[in-house]
Every structure is written in structure tokens, then in C-alpha cells.
Amino acid sequence: MRAFNGDIEDIIRKRKSCRSYSDRKIGNDIMAEVMTMLRDVESIATSAIQLKYLGGSGTKGNERVGTYGMISGATDYIAIIARREGNDPVEIGRLFETAVIQLADLGLDTCWLGGSFNRKDFEGRLDLGSSEYIPIVSPVGYGKERFSILDSSVRAMVGADTRKPWNEMFFNENALNPLEKDKAGAFRIPLEMVRLGPSASNKQPWRVIVDSKGCHFYLSRDKGYGLKTYDLQLNDIGIAMCHFELTASQWGMAGSWKSESHPATPAEWEYVRSYII
Numbered sequence: 001m002r003a004f005n006g007d008i009e010d011i012i013r014k015r016k017s018c019r020s021y022s023d024r025k026i027g028n029d030i031m032a033e034v035m036t037m038l039r040d041v042e043s044i045a046t047s048a049i050q051l052k053y054l055g056g057s058g059t060k061g062n063e064r065v066g067t068y069g070m071i072s073g074a075t076d077y078i079a080i081i082a083r084r085e086g087n088d089p090v091e092i093g094r095l096f097e098t099a100v101i102q103l104a105d106l107g108l109d110t111c112w113l114g115g116s117f118n119r120k121d122f123e124g125r126l127d128l129g130s131s132e133y134i135p136i137v138s139p140v141g142y143g144k145e146r147f148s149i150l151d152s153s154v155r156a157m158v159g160a161d162t163r164k165p166w167n168e169m170f171f172n173e174n175a176l177n178p179l180e181k182d183k184a185g186a187f188r189i190p191l192e193m194v195r196l197g198p199s200a201s202n203k204q205p206w207r208v209i210v211d212s213k214g215c216h217f218y219l220s221r222d223k224g225y226g227l228k229t230y231d232l233q234l235n236d237i238g239i240a241m242c243h244f245e246l247t248a249s250q251w252g253m254a255g256s257w258k259s260e261s262h263p264a265t266p267a268e269w270e271y272v273r274s275y276i277i
């Protein structure tokens with residue numbers, strides 16, 4: 001995987017979903033880096049996924065069809081192609097966010113689209129096998145200098161500029177004992193980077209319990225949300241894992257993801273994975 005130009009913490013702090021794009025084209029050098037990076041992300045996948053770049057015409061002039069008017073001015077998109085059977089939305093989330101963070105490091109704007117895009121429209125532009133589909137796409141390009149009314153109104157609708165406080169998401173030893181930021185030690189920055197991540201409708205369903213083994217990640221679902229076509233909230237956990245791992249390894253806490261025995265939790269939390277140091 002290409003090394004980041006910037007500091008991972010800065011990249012995560014600065015990334016914001018962008019829904020209005022300028023006419024500025026992506027230059028050849030950056031485009032070459034993007035293409036190599038997409039192949040690199042595919043190579044770390046443990047299941048059959050592909051990342052495709054849809055350049056040139058994109059949905060320009062046809063945005064209402066492609067993204068239901070949710071994105072404006074974008075000509076280029078990336079799309080992730082997965083198999084209908086045996087796909088893992090956690091892995092898809094981790095991989096797509098790795099690409100998003102890499103694009104941010106290259107100075108490019110993006111916006112995860114899991115709901116507001118026309119799957120048939122995008123699938124029709126790629127030569128997909130009958131067992132394949134597109135769970136997620138994102139526009140890629142340079143955002144307008146200031147957020148547009150479109151951006152501001154979507155951001156206001158989902159409260160995109162706020163995040164839940166630490167005591168609702170991170171816990172020490174058990175789910176009743178909130179972890180104070182000042183007492184999180186070496187996990188403080190990696191967990192803060194989880195908190196700042198994007199999530200579907202900004203619902204931030206991540207819950208983490210820290211104990212002597214490492215960090216145990218759970219999903220606290222909004223009942224019935226994001227399940228219509230695909231499990232969007234498991235994507236959110238993959239995003240959290242991506243941010244956590246990139247930051248933890250930078251802070252010298254290289255670990256690995258395992259399914260481990262984990263602390264008991266409220267019934268509505270689903271255990272997903274543990275980061276074991």
C-alpha cells in the first residue's frame with residue numbers, strides 16, 4: 001500500500017463528505033497514484049472484491065438518475081464490486097474506507113453512497129457477472145471551495161458535524177463503565193479516530209470495550225435501519241476498524257483482528273471483532 005504523504009490523524013480529522021464538485025480535473029500523476037492505490041486495496045482483500053474507477057462522463061447531466069440529486073458536478077466515481085453470496089460488509093467497509101482515506105491523502109474529496117445512488121444505473125455501466133453487485137459508490141474529485149446549499153442541508157439533516165461523546169461509545173472492562181478519554185492511554189488517539197469516522201446517516205453505531213486483551217468492537221444497531229438492500233451499519237464497523245488500525249499501528253500498537261471471547265454487553269449490541277495487541 002502506498003505510504004501516506006500526510007499524518008494519518010490529520011487526514012482523518014480533515015476528511016468530510018463532499019456532495020458538490022468543481023470542474024477541476026484530476027491530473028495524470030494523481031490519477032496514476034489513484035489507479036495503483038485501488039489495485040493495492042484489492043490486494044489486501046480476503047474475499048473477492050474489486051474497486052472500479054468510473055471516469056469521464058460519470059453521472060454528469062444525469063445526476064438525478066445516478067445519485068437522486070444527492071451529488072452535484074461529479075464526473076468520476078469509484079465503485080466497489082462484491083459477490084452477492086458470502087460478501088462481508090465489515091470487510092467492504094474496511095476496504096472502501098482505506099481507499100477513501102488514501103484519496104483524501106491525495107487531496108481528493110469523496111462521499112460514501114450506500115443508499116442514495118441508483119444501483120441499476122451504476123451496474124449497467126460495468127460488466128458485472130450475475131453473482132456480482134455494487135454495494136457502495138463514491139464520487140471522486142475536487143469539491144467546490146465552499147460547501148454548497150446541497151452540502152449544508154444534507155449535513156444539517158443528519159447532524160454530520162457532531163459526534164457522540166466518548167461516554168456513549170467507549171467503555172472500560174464492561175459496558176456499564178464509560179472509558180474516560182484521559183484514562184484511555186495509548187488507545188486515546190485510535191479511539192478518537194474511530195469517533196470521527198463517517199457512518200451511514202451519521203448514526204455512529206460503534207461501541208468499544210477496552211480490557212487487558214485489547215479492544216472489542218460491537219455494533220449497536222438502529223433497529224431496521226440500513227438493511228433494505230445491504231447491511232450498511234456493518235460497513236460502519238469496518239470503517240471504525242480501518243481508522244483504529246491505521247492509527248494504532250502509527251502509535252506502535254500493531255495488533256491483529258480476531259474473534260475472541262469478549263465482555264458481556266446489553267442484548268442490543270452485536271459483537272463484531274477484537275483488536276488484540
Ligand SMILES: Cc1cc2nc3c(=O)[nH]c(=O)nc-3n(C[C@H](O)[C@H](O)[C@H](O)COP(=O)(O)O)c2cc1C
Pocket residue numbers: 015016017018070111112113114115116117154158159160161196197198199200201202232233235236239
Ligand atoms: C456506509 C455509509 C453509507 C452512506 N450513504 C450515504 C448516502 O447514501 N447518501 C449520502 O448523501 N451520504 C451517505 N453517507 C455519508 C454520511 O451521511 C456521512 O458520512 C455522515 O453524515 C458524516 O459526515 P462526514 O462524512 O462529513 O463526517 C454514507 C456514509 C456511510 C459510512
